Amino acid sequence: MTELGIASFESYADHIRLHPEEGERLPDIMHITVTRFYRDATCWEGLGRVMPGLAASGRKVRFLSAGCCGGEEPYTLAIAWKELFEERFGPADILAVDMDEAGLERARKAVYDKRSLRELPDAWRERWFIASGRRLHLSPEIMSMVRFERLHLVNDALPGSFDLIMCRNLFFTYFTEDRRFRAALVLWEALRPGGALMIGEKEGLGPRELDIFTPWPGARCFFRRAA
Ligand SMILES: C[S@@+](CC[C@H](N)C(=O)[O-])C[C@H]1O[C@@H](n2cnc3c(N)ncnc32)[C@H](O)[C@@H]1O
Numbered sequence: 182m183t184e185l186g187i188a189s190f191e192s193y194a195d196h197i198r199l200h201p202e203e204g205e206r207l208p209d210i211m212h213i214t215v216t217r218f219y220r221d222a223t224c225w226e227g228l229g230r231v232m233p234g235l236a237a238s239g240r241k242v243r244f245l246s247a248g249c250c251g252g253e254e255p256y257t258l259a260i261a262w263k264e265l266f267e268e269r270f271g272p273a274d275i276l277a278v279d280m281d282e283a284g285l286e287r288a289r290k291a292v293y294d295k296r297s298l299r300e301l302p303d304a305w306r307e308r309w310f311i312a313s314g315r316r317l318h319l320s321p322e323i324m325s326m327v328r329f330e331r332l333h334l335v336n337d338a339l340p341g342s343f344d345l346i347m348c349r350n351l352f353f354t355y356f357t358e359d360r361r362f363r364a365a366l367v368l369w370e371a372l373r374p375g376g377a378l379m380i381g382e383k384e385g386l387g388p389r390e391l392d393i394f395t396p397w398p399g400a401r402c403f404f405r406r407a408a
Pocket of ligand 1: 254281348351381
């Protein structure tokens, strides 16, 4: 509105009616893209508790980062996998999706500002990033572990079935109750029986969502898909 010199929401709504291309831009400029590596450390610490259950079948473990932004979340998972789990459970399959093409482009380049790595354990940062001026380049070995796809989590069908879906700082923060529950059902359907949902440290599930997901004992932020 500031850019266009429009002072009221009513006038802005009129502007959108007259200029539909403005409405098409809105989803790209309205959403929140704050993220960082190893965001919510206590959540990541819980991964060690859920992994043995998820990997028990011996199949390749399939992950989805839903709303992956610039790649910080799925790359954190890839680093954690390399550091903590790969030797024991073999390779992982990590798909990361977002509706925002600009975020996906940043993710595919995998060059980050130092600030976005401030929570990542030092040893991991030193092992998996190469400094170039003020920027840090992620190692190609970690980059090759994650596939990125553009996908709208509400309008598009989710591909395949996953052992763990990370959906943090998205539905369970920004959606109203009904939309939240519908979104939770979509995630439930995309999970394998016994699979896990990971949400953000400051997020919680409401009573309806707790009918289809049960808290994972001892692992904050994790919920098991109910039968
Ligand atoms: C606040 S960021 C959270 C990033 C990361 N999950 C985290 O917790 O740090 C929310 C991301 O969700 C994406 N997003 C919002 N609505 C979406 C939708 N319906 N489908 C796909 N991505 C969506 C936004 O583009 C943004 O990159």
